[in-house]
Amino acid sequence: MPQSKEERKAELEVRKREGRRAAQQEEAQRRAVPPAQPEMILTTQREHEEVLAPHRLAVTSAQHKEMSTTHREVMQAAQRGSSTTVGPGESQEPRSTNASPADLAQRITNYLVCKGYNQTEAMLRMESAQEVDGRSRAQLWEASRPRTCQGFDLLKNWVEGSLDCYKSELRRILWPLFVYSFFSMITSFYPQYAKAFFDANKNMFLPEHTDDIRHFEPITLPMQLQENSIANLYRMNKYRLVLSNPAYTNLLQFLESKEREGGSVMNAILNCHCSVKTMDRAADNRFSFAAMLGQIGADQTFPAEDEGIPGHHPGSARTGDNPAMAGSLPRLKLGKLPMELVLMEDVRAELAEEDAKKPTPPGHNTFVQEFDQMIKNEDDDEVQVMKVMEHRDRFEIKARTGGVGPGVSVCMFTFHNTYDSINCIDFSDDSKLVAAGFAQSYIRIWSLDGSPIQAAYPDLDDLTPTNSRRLIGHSGPVYAVEFQLCATAREDVPVGDRHPTNARWLLSSSADKTVRLWSLESWQCMVVYRGHDRPVWDVRFGPFGHYFVSGGSDKTARLWVSDHIRQQRIFAGHDQDVDVVCFHPNSAYVFTASSDRTVRMWAVTTGNAVRMFTGHTGNVTAMECSRNGKILASADDQSCIILWDLAPGRLLKRMRGHGKGGIWSLSWSMESTVLVSGGADCTVRVWDVAGPQEATQGRVIAEGGAIDGDQAPSASKNKKKKGKDGVVTADQISAFPTKKSTVYKVKFTNMNLVVAGSAYLP
Numbered sequence: 001m002p003q004s005k006e007e008r009k010a011e012l013e014v015r016k017r018e019g020r021r022a023a024q025q026e027e028a029q030r031r032a033v034p035p036a037q038p039e040m041i042l043t044t045q046r047e048h049e050e051v052l053a054p055h056r057l058a059v060t061s062a063q064h065k066e067m068s069t070t071h072r073e074v075m076q077a078a079q080r081g082s083s084t085t086v087g088p089g090e091s092q093e094p095r096s097t098n099a100s101p102a103d104l105a106q107r108i109t110n111y112l113v114c115k116g117y118n119q120t121e122a123m124l125r126m127e128s129a130q131e132v133d134g135r136s137r138a139q140l141w142e143a144s145r146p147r148t149c150q151g152f153d154l155l156k157n158w159v160e161g162s163l164d165c166y167k168s169e170l171r172r173i174l175w176p177l178f179v180y181s182f183f184s185m186i187t188s189f190y191p192q193y194a195k196a197f198f199d200a201n202k203n204m205f206l207p208e209h210t211d212d213i214r215h216f217e218p219i220t221l222p223m224q225l226q227e228n229s230i231a232n233l234y235r236m237n238k239y240r241l242v243l244s245n246p247a248y249t250n251l252l253q254f255l256e257s258k259e260r261e262g263g264s265v266m267n268a269i270l271n272c273h274c275s276v277k278t279m280d281r282a283a284d285n286r287f288s289f290a291a292m293l294g295q296i297g298a299d300q301t302f303p304a305e306d307e308g309i310p311g312h313h314p315g316s317a318r319t320g321d322n323p324a325m326a327g328s329l330p331r332l333k334l335g336k337l338p339m340e341l342v343l344m345e346d347v348r349a350e351l352a353e354e355d356a357k358k359p360t361p362p363g364h365n366t367f368v369q370e371f372d373q374m375i376k377n378e379d380d381d382e383v384q385v386m387k388v389m390e391h392r393d394r395f396e397i398k399a400r401t402g403g404v405g406p407g408v409s410v411c412m413f414t415f416h417n418t419y420d421s422i423n424c425i426d427f428s429d430d431s432k433l434v435a436a437g438f439a440q441s442y443i444r445i446w447s448l449d450g451s452p453i454q455a456a457y458p459d460l461d462d463l464t465p466t467n468s469r470r471l472i473g474h475s476g477p478v479y480a481v482e483f484q485l486c487a488t489a490r491e492d493v494p495v496g497d498r499h500p501t502n503a504r505w506l507l508s509s510s511a512d513k514t515v516r517l518w519s520l521e522s523w524q525c526m527v528v529y530r531g532h533d534r535p536v537w538d539v540r541f542g543p544f545g546h547y548f549v550s551g552g553s554d555k556t557a558r559l560w561v562s563d564h565i566r567q568q569r570i571f572a573g574h575d576q577d578v579d580v581v582c583f584h585p586n587s588a589y590v591f592t593a594s595s596d597r598t599v600r601m602w603a604v605t606t607g608n609a610v611r612m613f614t615g616h617t618g619n620v621t622a623m624e625c626s627r628n629g630k631i632l633a634s635a636d637d638q639s640c641i642i643l644w645d646l647a648p649g650r651l652l653k654r655m656r657g658h659g660k661g662g663i664w665s666l667s668w669s670m671e672s673t674v675l676v677s678g679g680a681d682c683t684v685r686v687w688d689v690a691g692p693q694e695a696t697q698g699r700v701i702a703e704g705g706a707i708d709g710d711q712a713p714s715a716s717k718n719k720k721k722k723g724k725d726g727v728v729t730a731d732q733i734s735a736f737p738t739k740k741s742t743v744y745k746v747k748f749t750n751m752n753l754v755v756a757g758s759a760y761l762p
Contacts (some may be wrong), residue, residue: 009652022338024364030338030675032503040262043239047282050215056521058349065347069296071183078693082484085641099657101420104626105124108124108515109121109125110123112124114258126202134401138177147262147264147265148181148184148185148194148197148263148265149181149197150261150262150264151258151261151263151264151265151266152174152177152178152181152197152201154258154262154263154266155173155174155177155254155255155263155266156174156201156204156260157169157256159173159174164248166244166246166247168243169242169243169247170243170251172241172243173241173243173251173270173274174204174205175205175209176239176241176269176273177266177269177270177274177275178201178205179212179216179234179616180214180269180272180273181197181241181265181269182194182197182198182265183225183231183234183235185197185533186219186220186221186222186224186225187222189222191220191221192372194220195220198216198217202217204512207617207618207638208314208638209616209617210617210618210638211230211618211619212230214229215230215231216228216230217230230657233739234273236275238274238275238438239273239274240274240275240277241274241275241276241277242276242277242278242279243276243277243278243279244278244279244280245278245279245280246524248276248278252267255267255270256342263611264447264514299314307609326386330646331602332611332646333586333588334611335585343439348368351366351367351368351579352368353369354367355367355368363688372416405606407688407733407734408411408674408676408733408734408752408754409753409754410676410736410746410754410755410756411753411754411755411756412684412736412738412741412755412756412757412758413434413448413755413756413757413758414738414741414757414758414759414760415436415757415758415760416759416760418759418760418761420561420759421438421439421758422436422437422438422439422744423437423439423477423478423479423480424436424437424478424479424480424481424744424745425437425481425744425745425757426481426482426483426745426746426747427483427745427755427757428483428486428502428503429485429486429503429749430486430502430503431448431749431755432448432449432502432503433446433447433448433449433453433483433503433520434446434755434757435481435483435506436481436566437477437479437480437481437508437510438477438478438707439477439478440471440477440636441472441474441475441476441477441478441510441512442470442471442478442508443470443471443472443474443478443481443508443518444468444469444470444546445468445470445471445506445520446467446468447467447468447470450466450467451467452466452467453465453466453467455733459558469523471506471508471518471523471525473516473518473525473528474508474510474512474514474516475510475512476510476511476512476513476535477510477511478508478509478510478538479509479510479511479535479537479538480507480508480509480536480537480539480540481506481507482488482506482507482539482540482541483503483505483506483541484503484504484505484506484507484541484545485541485543485544485545486502486503486504494538498680503520504519504520504521504522505517505518505520505545505562506518507539507540507541507548507551508539509536509537509538509539509552510535510536511535511536513530513532513533513534513535513536513552514530514532514536515528515529515532515536515539515548515550515560516528516529517529517562527562528564528565529550529560529565529567530565531560531566531567532550532552532553532554532556532558533554534552534554535552535553536550536551536552536553536555537551537553537577537578537579537580538551538578538579538580538581539554539581540581540582540583541583542583542587543583543584543585543586544587545562545589546561547559547560547561547562547568547583547587547604548560548562548563549581549582549583550581551577551578551579551580551592552577552578553577553578555572555574555575555576555577555578555594556570556571556572556574556578557570557571557578557581557590557592557602558570558571559571559604559607569601569602569604570594570607571590571600571607571609573600573609574592574594574596574598574600575594575596576594576595576596577594577595578592578593578594579593579595579619579620579621580592580593580620580621580622580623580634581593581623582623582624582625583625584601584625585625585626585627585628586628586629587604588603588605589601589602589603589604589606589610590602590604591623591625591632593620593623593634594620595619595620597614597617597618597619597620597636598613598614598616599612599614599616599620599623599632599634600612600613600646601613601615601632601646611646611649612649613632613634613642613644613651615640615642615650615651616634616636616638616640617636617638617640618636618637618638618640618662619636619637619662620634620635620636621635621636621637621663621664622634622635622663622664622665622666622677623635623666624666624668625668625673626668626672626689627668627669627670627671627672628672629646629746630645630646630647630672631643631645631646631652631672631689632644632646632668633668633675634666635662635663635666635679636663637661637662637663637680638654638662639656639657639658639659639660639661639662639663639681640653640654640656640761641654641663641666641675641677641687642654642655643655643689653731654729655687655729655731655732656677656727656728656729657685657687657727657728657729657732658677658681658683658685659679659680659683660679660680660681661679661681661742662679662680663677663678663679663680664678664679664680664742664743664744664745664747665678665679665743665744665745665746665747667747667748668748669747669752670750670752671752672689673689673690674686674687674688674689674733675687675689676746676748676754677746678743678744678745678746678756679742679743680742680743682737682738682739682740682741682742682743682758683735683736683737683738683743684735684736684738684743684746684754684756685732685734685736686732686733686734686735686736686754687731687732687733688731688732688733689731713716738758739760740760740761740762741758741759741760742758742759742761743757743758744757744758744759745754745757
């Protein structure tokens, strides 16, 4: 039946009462629920949203609904301006069509106080209070894509268009600004813009920062940035830069003048993440006017030794916060150790007898005179006598020969059918034996002249004499082998009367975490040294043949004595694997090179680091100290050789010429005037340590070793070439290319001849 008028009216009244009751319940529920996080409040400014983006919390559907309601009310209040609801007793503000950000923030704060949104109001006040140097955080970190990219492109174009005398040092500021700009966009949740920015600019920092670029390229999220060890190294430390006063002043003036175009963003990154040290031209030779003119057109892309992340004084091993302590360098004792008096008398007596038997050739020193001039570091008088003879009769390599570096002869031994299984090669000092470590866990030793290897005790050896022997004992790939120091046998003495001067011991290290000492008389493993808890990458004998040092994947180097099975010292301090180790010629110091791209010098007596050298842009793959004990040479997988002056702890110079793949071996001449290197580019190269003459400055040296003063192009014109045609500094004397044989080992003999070992890889 149709409802009457009274029934419809009653039903309408019931619905009204139910609606009012529901509205009251909703209002009570709204007042009972605490206000949500101020995410929606801050969406009025994009920069504030970027700051709070990592701190957003998940909310329930009811809270999300309330947040939307609060957001609408706040936006309406901000737009109404003078009509915004205010508390009792407060006068309304006049309507303003051009309200400033500060006025808008104040109106929003008043509205939140009036409505009782205490937590939201507190968060807004906290964000407004975060200022640095009078600027809000939003102004400092304008992480939006247009400002960051625009600022970096603006600075890059300005640097490339600056004066040539400042361009080389101003280019060094681009790398840290590039890295921290990329990090800023990642933390602000702009992965697409960050990826585009990274891909557009990464090529300009190759090859000096190849490894860093490889580590940063996969990063797309803030969580990945936090988990990346290399990125954390940059974020936890300030990048050091050294600029001359004029260059730094021009840089700041430019950034201030382009503040609206992105200069403020670059200036903020420079202030927050870079430690810039300014130098006067007179205080540092690198910034002298002559040095700056010399850098014009040269290849100076590599960073300086006191530049980069590892914040320490150049050469100092101290990394503390105290600048005075960080700059102090312990005094080094680089001289030769004295010989025992009894040994000295015995050696002198035998040399006097040799002088009496054979007249001294005209223009040569006697053996006794030669003994007084050379290094005396052997505990065997017979070996010492032979070294004196070899030292006098050696092929002397002088620092200069007619204005061009001296020539050096190289004898190459190539292994065939290795199937890329050789890991290391070493030659004995008497040039009689060569040892190779294989990935199949064994060591093989050959005689270089092809003669059968005779056992010292034939009665105990029932094997047929052959020209090679296998040493089996390791349970993992062999990564390093080295012969004990020895000397050539005397030919003027009957075999029965000769004292043994040949190599009698061999050291090896392996992935099985052990170092083994092998006897070359019984061809057996005599001692197994255990201490490393990860693979052992390198092992080297000391100058006296009694001590040896090993470096491994456990980030430590260890000093051993051959007659003890326990290590005597543990050198700890590197952040990554210790890849290469070597001794100082006086046996008082040990050098270690790590994958953290640092080289450290340790005192054997105390176990403390006395020097630390930074400047490599890749992993250090080879290292050798000069015979005079004053210079250290280190090479990396970026095909760069660096010479370090040990006493002041300074970088002397860089030498480049090898192709891709890295440098695997270095060796010094007896006079410490020439350095030879071999690497994965299938070449052996000879370097002049003293540096090029003025006539050869800026020349490119051909692969055959000749310098064409008229037709050789400048190094700067060829800097874009790859492989063997890459940049070759004028320090290179000659280059000896192979066909397809990777060079594993190069070594100067006591007679100043070079032997090299390679493996043919078709």
